Amino acid sequence: MEIKMAEAGDVALRKYGTAMPQEALRLADAADVIFKGPIGESAYDVTSLIRMRYTLYANIRPVKNLPGVPAVREIDCVFVRENVEDVYVGAEYKVGDVAIALKVITEKGTRRVARMARKYAEMRRRRVTIVHKANVLRVVDGFFRDIALEELKGLEVDQMYVDAAAMELVRNPKRFDVVLTMNQYGDILTDLAAQVAGGIGLAPSGNIGDAKAMFEPVHGAAFDIAGKGVANPIATILSAAMMFEWMGRGDVAEKIRGAVEKSIEAGVKTPDIGGDKSTIEVGKFIASIL
Amino acid sequence: MEIKMAEAGDVALRKYGTAMPQEALRLADAADVIFKGPIGESAYDVTSLIRMRYTLYANIRPVKNLPGVPAVREIDCVFVRENVEDVYVGAEYKVGDVAIALKVITEKGTRRVARMARKYAEMRRRRVTIVHKANVLRVVDGFFRDIALEELKGLEVDQMYVDAAAMELVRNPKRFDVVLTMNQYGDILTDLAAQVAGGIGLAPSGNIGDAKAMFEPVHGAAFDIAGKGVANPIATILSAAMMFEWMGRGDVAEKIRGAVEKSIEAGVKTPDIGGDKSTIEVGKFIASIL
Ligand SMILES: CC(C)[C@H](C(=O)O)[C@@H](O)C(=O)O
Numbered sequence: 001m002e003i004k005m006a007e008a009g010d011v012a013l014r015k016y017g018t019a020m021p022q023e024a025l026r027l028a029d030a031a032d033v034i035f036k037g038p039i040g041e042s043a044y045d046v047t048s049l050i051r052m053r054y055t056l057y058a059n060i061r062p063v064k065n066l067p068g069v070p071a072v073r074e075i076d077c078v079f080v081r082e083n084v085e086d087v088y089v090g091a092e093y094k095v096g097d098v099a100i101a102l103k104v105i106t107e108k109g110t111r112r113v114a115r116m117a118r119k120y121a122e123m124r125r126r127r128v129t130i131v132h133k134a135n136v137l138r139v140v141d142g143f144f145r146d147i148a149l150e151e152l153k154g155l156e157v158d159q160m161y162v163d164a165a166a167m168e169l170v171r172n173p174k175r176f177d178v179v180l181t182m183n184q185y186g187d188i189l190t191d192l193a194a195q196v197a198g199g200i201g202l203a204p205s206g207n208i209g210d211a212k213a214m215f216e217p218v219h220g221a222a223f224d225i226a227g228k229g230v231a232n233p234i235a236t237i238l239s240a241a242m243m244f245e246w247m248g249r250g251d252v253a254e255k256i257r258g259a260v261e262k263s264i265e266a267g268v269k270t271p272d273i274g275g276d277k278s279t280i281e282v283g284k285f286i287a288s289i290l
Numbered sequence: 291m292e293i294k295m296a297e298a299g300d301v302a303l304r305k306y307g308t309a310m311p312q313e314a315l316r317l318a319d320a321a322d323v324i325f326k327g328p329i330g331e332s333a334y335d336v337t338s339l340i341r342m343r344y345t346l347y348a349n350i351r352p353v354k355n356l357p358g359v360p361a362v363r364e365i366d367c368v369f370v371r372e373n374v375e376d377v378y379v380g381a382e383y384k385v386g387d388v389a390i391a392l393k394v395i396t397e398k399g400t401r402r403v404a405r406m407a408r409k410y411a412e413m414r415r416r417r418v419t420i421v422h423k424a425n426v427l428r429v430v431d432g433f434f435r436d437i438a439l440e441e442l443k444g445l446e447v448d449q450m451y452v453d454a455a456a457m458e459l460v461r462n463p464k465r466f467d468v469v470l471t472m473n474q475y476g477d478i479l480t481d482l483a484a485q486v487a488g489g490i491g492l493a494p495s496g497n498i499g500d501a502k503a504m505f506e507p508v509h510g511a512a513f514d515i516a517g518k519g520v521a522n523p524i525a526t527i528l529s530a531a532m533m534f535e536w537m538g539r540g541d542v543a544e545k546i547r548g549a550v551e552k553s554i555e556a557g558v559k560t561p562d563i564g565g566d567k568s569t570i571e572v573g574k575f576i577a578s579i580l
């Protein structure tokens with residue numbers, strides 16, 4: 001495995017005047033898989049660009065309690081978030097004193113992400129909840145729902161409005177197994193679900209396409225704590241586990257996950273989950289017991 | 291005060307073939323204030339129609355723990371949700387295998403709802419959090435944010451991305467006081483916040499315009515429990531309190547709120563908040579101690 005480093009994000013923006021420099025783009029184009037850290041305010045120019053450019057159409061966000069981490073509720077589900085459509089297409093206009101953005105959903109885009117949800121459901125309990133708001137967005141969300149229902153035939157499928165889903169993620173998250181939803185609803189619900197599980201510092205994700213993938217923690221750059229050594233490295237480390245899994249090395253993924261659990265058991269934890277260790281200390285400890 | 295009853299919603303749809311019959315419309319047009327129960331699947335045809343038709347541009351949703359009700363966290367804030375724009379305008383199209391909805395934000399619409407947030411902030415702690423997603427929706431959400439910032443000058447104002455806000459509502463909801471946000475984000479976040487406070491069965495709301503207003507519980511029709519007598523009447527009763535306040539009868543509002551608190555203290559509660567009383571029993575008890 002060959003590893004190349006690329007600079008991107010707010011720091012690159014300050015240094016080179018662009019958040020996604022040509023060199024980063026070249027390296028990303030050439031890579032089989034991309035592993036990405038938090039970006040900052042320029043996230044759309046980097047994160048969304050990567051998702052769109054390589055059609056990483058499914059954002060896989062597993063949410064599960066970690067033993068020893070205080071949680072709001074028990075939760076064990078996988079979000080399959082459509083990742084390249086919806087209001088994220090960047091079709092926005094200002095006309096006089098009106099601003100308009102297009103929410104765009106395609107049949108093709110919905111089929112492929114629904115098939116990804118199917119794949120995960122088949123590896124789990126064959127249960128999918130489709131989250132939408134088709135009682136208001138009858139055409140667009142209704143379209144997403146109808147195509148998803150077609151692709152998920154034969155599984156146990158239910159539906160929930162996005163507002164009700166946000167509520168249920170706090171009230172009774174155990175009712176969710178695989179959750180299929182649109183891009184922006186997924187953005188909101190996965191942050192929420194991560195918090196319910198014990199905190200955004202633990203939440204990994206994988207942006208999956210047919211040919212390439214990008215892995216990253218769900219959390220952002222958190223400049224308010226940058227450099228203080230208190231950021232939890234686990235979200236990033238578990239994203240690496242997902243990456244290994246995607247590369248066919250489930251054995252490595254399992255090892256990483258085991259080491260993460262052991263670090264928490266041993267009390268080697270950052271403050272967000274009740275410890276007093278630094279980012280580096282936790283990272284080194286996990287690496288040392290791999 | 292003259293009270294007229296109008297039939298609308300799923301039941302009207304079955305009976306008359308329309309969720310908002312002419313008679314209901316006539317009565318609503320003539321009314322100074324509308325008090326509305328849950329609608330069901332046809333909510334958009336009734337709830338949104340009323341909001342749009344009378345330009346009830348601000349949806350006021352106070353979220354506060356009630357003494358004696360188990361909550362996820364302590365919370366005490368007021369959501370000011372824009373109520374007639376965003377993807378709720380109903381501009382949706384299907385073209386071939388693509389579906390498109392317009393998210394529409396106007397300057398006028400943003401100014402008036404921001405001024406409403408200002409009004410609430412001035413009655414409270416002069417603090418407003420604007421919730422948007424301007425890192426992705428740079429034009430549209432950025433437009434909303436910029437105009438809101440103008441209207442809120444002189445107050446203590448901060449901003450949060452909608453995904454982070456969902457997380458913070460679980461992690462540390464005490465940080466919110468007045469929350470100003472767009473229609474769909476508000477839809478999602480207020481259900482969530484109500485759950486954090488102890489459940490959607492307690493959450494009242496007021497849809498406010500310059501000339502008219504409509505009050506309703508935040509929760510929906512919940513057909514799964516309809517007729518079982520387990521629905522919590524408090525959200526509806528507290529919506530009535532908001533209505534009296536809006537009509538200039540803060541004294542009546544206070545009485546209603548006091549009676550609601552006493553009912554909980556006395557243990558006269560529906561099952562959702564740990565009691566064993568029925569909807570009617572709770573309602574009658576509250577009425578009896580008014
Ligand atoms: C930073 C932002 C562009 C991004 C998104 O909204 O998708 C982030 O919140 C995420 O969830 O990965």
Ligand SMILES: CC(C)[C@H](C(=O)O)[C@@H](O)C(=O)O
Binds near residue numbers: 477
């Ligand atoms: C029923 C629906 C149209 C409505 C909305 O989405 O606004 C409801 O969820 C609400 O929050 O009042």
